[in-house]
Amino acid sequence: MAAVAALLFTGVSVQQANGELDNRRKELEIAQEGQVTERFTTAVGQLGDKSPDVQLGGIYGLQRIMKDSPRDQPAVIDILSAFVRTHAVKSKTHPRVGAPADVQAAVSVLVNRDEREDGPARVDLGGAVLSAANLHRTVDERGVPLAGAVLNAANLFGADLWEADLAGAKMGGVDLRHADLREADLHGAYLETAVLGSADLTGANLDGAFLVGADLGGTDLRETTGLTVEALIWADPPEKDYPPDLPPKLAKDPRVKKWLAGKGPQPAPA
Numbered sequence: 001m002a003a004v005a006a007l008l009f010t011g012v013s014v015q016q017a018n019g020e021l022d023n024r025r026k027e028l029e030i031a032q033e034g035q036v037t038e039r040f041t042t043a044v045g046q047l048g049d050k051s052p053d054v055q056l057g058g059i060y061g062l063q064r065i066m067k068d069s070p071r072d073q074p075a076v077i078d079i080l081s082a083f084v085r086t087h088a089v090k091s092k093t094h095p096r097v098g099a100p101a102d103v104q105a106a107v108s109v110l111v112n113r114d115e116r117e118d119g120p121a122r123v124d125l126g127g128a129v130l131s132a133a134n135l136h137r138t139v140d141e142r143g144v145p146l147a148g149a150v151l152n153a154a155n156l157f158g159a160d161l162w163e164a165d166l167a168g169a170k171m172g173g174v175d176l177r178h179a180d181l182r183e184a185d186l187h188g189a190y191l192e193t194a195v196l197g198s199a200d201l202t203g204a205n206l207d208g209a210f211l212v213g214a215d216l217g218g219t220d221l222r223e224t225t226g227l228t229v230e231a232l233i234w235a236d237p238p239e240k241d242y243p244p245d246l247p248p249k250l251a252k253d254p255r256v257k258k259w260l261a262g263k264g265p266q267p268a269p270a
Contacts, residue, residue: 036069047083055102059083063109066117073113074121080106081124088128099133111135111149111169123154126175131162135169167205187226197242211235217242221250229253237262 039061046058062080066073088103099107107130110123135149149169158178168188177197187207191214198218207226214235221227222245229250237259238244250256 036065036072040065040072040075044079047079052100052102056105059102059105059109063113066109066113070114070117073117074119077110077113077118077121077123080110084110084125084128084130088125088130099130103128103130104133107133107135111151113150115150115152115170123151125159126155126157127159128156129160130164131160131180133161133164135161135164135166206231216244219244221246223247229255232256233259235259 043058043061043065046054046061049055049058059080062076066076084103084106087106088099107125110125135151149166149171151169151171151174153173154171155175156179157175159176160180161184162180163183163185164181165185166189167185168190169186170190171194172190172192174191174194176199177195179196179199181199181201181204183203184201185205186201186209187205189206189209191209191211193213193215194211195215196219197215200220202220202223204224205226206221206224209226209231211231212234215238216232216235217238224247227247227250232246232250233255240262243260246256
C-alpha cells in the first residue's frame with residue numbers, strides 16, 4: 001500500500017509540476033506579447049517624430065519586431081509602406097536629390113524582410129519618389145550576400161524609380177504601370193507576369209532580366225540596354241493598338257515581329 005501511495009503521490013506531484021510549468025509558460029507568453037505591443041507602440045510613435053534620428057530608431061525598431069514576432073510582420077509592412085508613400089515625395093526645389101535617409105532605411109527594411117511571413121500584406125509604394133534609391137538587398141547575419149529586393153506583387157504604380165538599384169530584384173507580378181524607371185538597374189531582375197504598361201525604361205539596364213508573361217504594352221524600351229530578342233519574346237504579346245516602343249534593331253527581328261503579331265503562345269523557357 002505504501003508503494004501504491006508513493007506512486008499516486010508522485011503522479012499527483014508530476015501533474016502539479018506540469019500545471020505550474022504550463023501556467024508559467026502562459027504568463028511568459030503574455031508578458032512577451034505585452035513587451036512586443038509596447039515596443040510596437042513606441043516604434044510607431046517614433047515614426048511621427050520630427051527628428052530624423054528618432055524616426056530611424058522607429059524604423060529599425062519595427063524591423064526588430066518583424067524578426068522577433070513574425071505574426072506582426074503584415075502590420076509592419078503596411079506601416080512602413082505608408083511611411084514611404086507619405087515621405088518619399090518630390091521636392092519642389094531639388095526634385096532629383098535621391099531618397100532621404102529615413103525613406104531609404106524604410107525601403108531597406110521592406111526589401112530585406114522574410115517574405116514567407118507576409119501573410120495577406122503586400123508592399124505598397126505606389127507613387128513614391130524613390131529616385132536613386134538603393135533597392136538591393138544587403139547581407140544576412142552571416143555576411144552572405146542576399147538575392148535581389150523582395151517586391152513580388154508589390155504596388156509600384158507611378159513610382160519614381162529613376163536610377164534605382166533593382167539588380168536581381170524579385171518582382172513577380174509587380175505593378176509598375178506608369179513608373180519612372182529611367183536609368184534603373186534591372187539586370188537579372190525577376191519580372192515574371194509584371195505589369196509595366198506605359199512605364200518609362202529609357203536607359204534602364206535589362207541585361208538578364210526575366211520577362212516571362214510580363215505585360216509590356218505601351219512601355220518605352222527604345223533606349224534600354226541589355227534587352228535581347230530571347231528575353232523579349234517570352235513576355236505576353238501586346239495588344240495591337242498598345243505595343244511597346246522597341247529599339248530599331250529588335251523591332252526588325254522576324255521573331256519580334258511574330259511576337260508583336262501575337263502569333264503562337266509564348267511558353268516559358270525550360
